[in-house]
Amino acid sequence: MKIDFNKNYDGLVPAIIQDVTTKNVLMLGYMNEEAYQKTIDTKLVTFFSRTKNRLWTKGEESGNVLTLVDMKLDCDNDTLLISVHPTGPTCHNGTDTCWAENNAQNFGFLTHLENTIADRIQNSDTEKSYVASLFAKGINKIAQKVGEEAIEVVIEAKDNNNDLFLNESADLLFHYLMLLQAKGFKIHDVVEVLKGREK
Incomplete structure (x- = not known):
């Protein structure tokens, strides 16, 4: 996977997180090359936190981890779509998603x-x-x-x-x-x- 980390000045690419079962979008984070590699190595989704200015594995404090299932790269090679199995709520506010929606199966x-x-x-x-x-x-x-x-x-x-x-x-x-x-x-x-x- 040839991700273009150099397209943005800060070396970050957006990472859209999607529940592999429900197909609901859970959150948006950012990855640099190191966060991407750690995600691949550990199978736990890891971001680069812009506020903490360091790598941050989702759930490292709460236990609400995102277990990696699959990654896809968009047509411009600068955005990731990451399928996961979430453990617990994804948002730091305690909701299933960062849009305060229930992560329920939806059949359209x-x-x-x-x-x-x-x-x-x-x-x-x-x-x-x-x-x-x-x-x-x-x-x-x-x-x-x-x-x-x-x-x-x-x-x-x-x-x-x-x-x-x-x-x-x-x-x-x-x-x-x-x-x-x-x-x-x-x-x-x-x-x-x-x-x-x-x-």
Whole structure:
């Protein structure tokens, strides 16, 4: 890896720290060549502290270390993207990230959809919300609906109409997310099971 430490007058390059699992950005630090080498050697992310004017291994006092998983160099050879396994909160203020965000797994639109379902369950009128009305009928009705949607996906899979197949697949996924919440779970819990099966 040919990092251009000489591009900046102070010999430092930005190091963006990302959780390897959640893909959330945890913090931004700076490395000089010595900090980079120490990170490689120890597998613990080490920065050059501009305030302390010395090398600083993240967590050297708190124990909240960042264990190195991978490093990537950007197209200009002057910025690092470092994937880590964090131990504890990353920010010195005690938050998961330096932007005071929770370092929770996020599945993009599916997480948004889960949050929408949860909001409809809690805050919507059963006469105005399909989600609220289905939940009001209980888990047996939700499970039955998942079964119906699964059968429709199978039927459409045997046909050649891709639009119908995708629409029925969307219906199945939507109702499955509802069933997960009815059982007290989210997609994250299923992903954890799948990760446990990974070989």
